[in-house]
Amino acid sequence: MRKPKELKVKPIKNGTVIDHITSNKALHVLKILGLPDGKSRVTVAINMESSRYGSKDIVKVENRELESNEVDQIALIAPKATINIIRDYEIVEKWKVHLLDEVHGILKCPNPNCITNKREPVETRFYVINREPVILRCHFCERLMGEDEIESQF
Amino acid sequence: MGFQLENVISIKDFTKKDIKFILKEAEKMEPIARSQKTSKILSGKILGMMFYEPSTRTRLSFEASMKRLGGSVIGFSEVAESSATKGETLADAARVVACYADAIVIRHNAEGAARYISDIIDIPVINAGDGAGQHPTQTLLDLYTMKRIFENIEGLKVALIGDLKYGRTVHSLAYALAMFNVDMVFVSPKELKMPRDIIHDLKEQRISVHETTKISDVIDDIDVLYVTRIQKERFPDPEEYSKIKGAYRIDAKMLNGRDVIVMHPLPRVDEISVNVDALPQCKYFQQAFYGVPVRMALLKALIK
Ligand SMILES: Nc1ncnc2c1ncn2[C@@H]1O[C@H](COP(=O)(O)OP(=O)(O)OP(=O)(O)O)[C@@H](O)[C@H]1O
Ligand SMILES: [Mg+2]
Ligand SMILES: [Zn+2]
Numbered sequence: 001m002r003k004p005k006e007l008k009v010k011p012i013k014n015g016t017v018i019d020h021i022t023s024n025k026a027l028h029v030l031k032i033l034g035l036p037d038g039k040s041r042v043t044v045a046i047n048m049e050s051s052r053y054g055s056k057d058i059v060k061v062e063n064r065e066l067e068s069n070e071v072d073q074i075a076l077i078a079p080k081a082t083i084n085i086i087r088d089y090e091i092v093e094k095w096k097v098h099l100l101d102e103v104h105g106i107l108k109c110p111n112p113n114c115i116t117n118k119r120e121p122v123e124t125r126f127y128v129i130n131r132e133p134v135i136l137r138c139h140f141c142e143r144l145m146g147e148d149e150i151e152s153q154f
Numbered sequence: 155m156g157f158q159l160e161n162v163i164s165i166k167d168f169t170k171k172d173i174k175f176i177l178k179e180a181e182k183m184e185p186i187a188r189s190q191k192t193s194k195i196l197s198g199k200i201l202g203m204m205f206y207e208p209s210t211r212t213r214l215s216f217e218a219s220m221k222r223l224g225g226s227v228i229g230f231s232e233v234a235e236s237s238a239t240k241g242e243t244l245a246d247a248a249r250v251v252a253c254y255a256d257a258i259v260i261r262h263n264a265e266g267a268a269r270y271i272s273d274i275i276d277i278p279v280i281n282a283g284d285g286a287g288q289h290p291t292q293t294l295l296d297l298y299t300m301k302r303i304f305e306n307i308e309g310l311k312v313a314l315i316g317d318l319k320y321g322r323t324v325h326s327l328a329y330a331l332a333m334f335n336v337d338m339v340f341v342s343p344k345e346l347k348m349p350r351d352i353i354h355d356l357k358e359q360r361i362s363v364h365e366t367t368k369i370s371d372v373i374d375d376i377d378v379l380y381v382t383r384i385q386k387e388r389f390p391d392p393e394e395y396s397k398i399k400g401a402y403r404i405d406a407k408m409l410n411g412r413d414v415i416v417m418h419p420l421p422r423v424d425e426i427s428v429n430v431d432a433l434p435q436c437k438y439f440q441q442a443f444y445g446v447p448v449r450m451a452l453l454k455a456l457i458k
Contacts, residue, residue: 113285115266120243122270140266141287142164144351 009043015062017084017091018074023047025078026057031154032073033061040064053080073106075099076150079131101128103136110149114141157455161272161279164288165326170333177298179451180444186222187446196225199457202255203229204247205282206236206262211420211442212282212291216259219449225457228254245274252277257457260284278456286322292419293326295448297334299441300378303415307334313372315341316382316402316425318348323419324382325352337362339372343398346388369402373412379404381418383425403427409435417441 021029026044035042043060050056057078065085066074074081075097085093103126109116116124116138126136126145136145156175159167185191201220205213208231217227229251230236237247244262248271251258258275260268261282268281268288283289300307312331314324318340328348331338338356340348344367356363366372373379381404389395404416405427418426418438430436 111265113263113265115244115262115264115270115284118244118264120245120270122245138266140269141264141284142166143265 009045009060011089012041012043012060012062012086013089015060015064015086016066017086018059018061018078019056019082019084020050020053021057021059021074021078021081023053023055023057025151026059028077028151028154029057029059029074029081032070032077033059033064033066035061069106071097072100072103073154076103076106076134077154079134099128099131099134102126102139103128107136107145107150107153109138109141109143110145111138111141111143114138114143116140160456161268161281162290162452162456163268163272163279163281165290165293165330168290168330173294173297173330173333176294176448176451176455177301179454180298180447181302183222183447183450183454187219187443187450189222192224193222194224195454196220196223196457199225199256200254201225201227201229201453201457202251202258203227203231204236204251204258204260204262205229205231206233206238206260206267207283208232209261209283211445212261212289215442215445216280216282216449219446219453222446223450223453225256225453229259244271248275257453280452280456283322286320288326289322290326291445291449291452292323293330294452295441295445296323296327296380296417296419297330298444298448299417299437302440302444303437304377307331307336309335309337310377311337311339311375312378312380313339313341313369313376314348314380314382315369315404317346317384317388318342318382319346320385320388321382324348324380327380328352328356332356332359332361335361339364339366339376341366341369341372341402343367343384343402345398346384367401369404369408373408373414376414379414379416381416381422381425383421383423399425404430406430406433409433 026046041062045058047055079099081097083095084091105123116122125139129135129137133147186193220227252275257278259280259282263285265285265287267284272279281288318324386395403425406429415437416435
């Protein structure tokens with residue numbers, strides 16, 4: 001068993017470290033993951049120094065590996081996040097979240113008069129027209145949605 | 155070939171080439187639209203009209219267009235006649251009409267309704283207005299009017315006047331005019347200015363846009379005055395409304411001796427005085443007629 005160096009908190013044996021979260025967005029990431037849930041052990045670090053991005057948040061969850069749709073949602077809030085899967089104290093997988101060109105189903109259109117808000121059997125669909133900051137366009141009503149409107153849904 | 159679109163939902167789906175193709179075809183349709191020639195090119199074809207919101211001009215001009223080309227129309231002209239009142243979804247209603255028709259024209263109060271049904275059904279869909287969203291055939295007939303009067307749209311100077319914030323026709327028109335490198339001036343009360351994201355998009359395409367609150371600032375240096383209605387509901391204070399309304403009203407005296415045309419999507423209420431109607435600058439009735447050849451050209455291009 002090799003222990004990682006320079007950890008500010010106790011290392012976790014199994015679980016996920018979400019690193020490089022846009023600073024001050026960790027609480028939105030927790031919401032996406034349905035945390036805290038009363039039993040999971042979670043460590044949150046907000047506004048940490050980051051050599052790469054100036055500042056960042058980190059979320060560490062024990063005994064949990066993320067589902068792909070959770071990762072897709074995190075990409076909307078924190079497009080530069082890194083997912084590290086920890087097994088037996090070691091990072092066994094590491095990848096960057098990736099915001100796809102289209103976002104299906106996850107978000108509601110902020111336009112109350114959009115056909116997707118009218119009790120029709122339809123999944124929402126947005127085009128990513130800008131990545132930084134994230135701006136989405138509704139496939140149906142063409143309305144734009146910015147970061148504030150995206151975050152308010154989590 | 156000229157026209158690649160399978161549906162007509164938003165002016166943003168059009169390339170300049172698509173637009174030019176339709177404008178050219180529309181010109182060929184004019185003698186038929188004026189009843190100087192007859193046509194059977196859509197004979198045996200049926201156009202399904204799904205009008206969930208009342209509309210006179212748009213609906214009648216689509217019907218006239220289809221019939222002038224030898225086709226026929228079915229459908230409903232208000233929500234009370236549709237099965238929406240029985241709780242049927244728009245998706246199901248569209249699937250059913252698609253069983254009977256070769257193309258659908260839809261007007262609906264919800265934004266995105268036309269795109270939504272075009273994703274579901276296989277026959278062409280034409281958006282005749284979706285709430286505060288798009289009304290692309292209006293934009294095409296506006297462009298056609300300018301082309302018929304000036305021959306070239308490129309290089310024109312166009313003033314869009316009135317409610318530029320909520321008016322859907324001016325948003326689509328601004329995007330389309332940008333494709334033709336038209337200089338635009340936006341004339342509106344400060345409460346009803348063109349949305350910032352549209353101005354941003356236009357500037358990014360290096361279109362020259364100016365904004366002002368006074369018609370007198372622009373009237374000497376403009377080719378087209380495109381007038382829209384300012385609705386009372388936009389102003390909580392009725393006194394404020396009547397003051398503003400008066401400042402954006404076009405009358406014969408303003409136009410006297412000026413080389414400019416006046417367009418309007420209609421219905422006009424009092425933003426253009428009736429004393430303009432008989433002047434050579436008045437083009438809004440001609441504009442309404444041009445809705446027919448333009449829609450004929452679209453129907454011909456879409457219905458296979
Ligand atoms: N067993 C563990 N328990 C808790 N946190 C861990 C564990 N192993 C690694 N981490 C954390 O996971 C993150 C990534 O670790 P790593 O050692 O890959 O750092 P790095 O080289 O800086 O990676 P990157 O290039 O992704 O920034 C760091 O925040 C680290 O503190
Ligand atoms: Mg690091
Ligand atoms: Zn929408």
